């Protein structure tokens with residue numbers, strides 16, 4: 001039986017996933033080598049990324065194809081705002097700034113995400129499906145290493161999604177039934193790989209700051 005589009009997307013992006021997942025910043029973070037400031041720095045960059053993603057989701061909400069992927073229960077910006085206040089205090093908005101790599105990623109989300117449904121879904125898939133899966137490893141580190149539960153880790157908590165496996169199955173079904181032709185499906189894969197690369201760009205920039213975070 002030939003693979004479904006969701007299976008093809010998953011396998012075609014697997015090398016990019018491996019690279020992202022084993023970038024030196026993520027390795028150090030999951031290896032328990034870094035202070036809570038590193039988690040805060042990552043979350044602060046994700047605040048900008050999700051602001052771009054969720055702004056684009058609003059724009060695409062009424063699109064007949066992309067709109068099916070706009071799930072309110074995924075929304076991360078309100079949780080990130082609470083996490084930012086926890087880490088940086090009431091003036092967090094004037095404290096955090098996007099890294100150049102983050103600006104580049106946000107610009108691409110806004111550009112590709114408004115251009116066509118597949119561009120939006122590629123960026124949506126790469127982040128949210130990753131958060132539901134691998135993000136949970138980061139949440140566990142925050143809890144076990146730094147005693148951060150609740151505010152500070154809300155970004156990783158999808159309490160409006162009762163079953164992650166069921167959510168993922170439903171999402172894969174949406175990927176499989178979206179009316180993209182072969183060329184468009186290829187475009188979704190390429191844009192997802194690009195999204196991974198843009199994530200790696202942020203990890204690389206954060207890795208340069210690692211000496212300040214070493215425990």
Ligand code: HEM
Nearest residue numbers: 009010020021026125126127129130133134135137196199
């Ligand atoms: C923190 C390190 C990471 C770990 C430990 C991790 C782990 C995992 C695991 C175990 C899965 C499989 C879940 C399943 O099929 O049930 C997964 C899926 C996924 N991850 Fe990651 N991941 C990490 C980082 C990332 C990053 C940085 C991204 C992208 C920004 C990402 C994007 C994805 C996506 C899109 C999927 C869904 C693949 C699919 O089923 O189509 N992950 N991750």
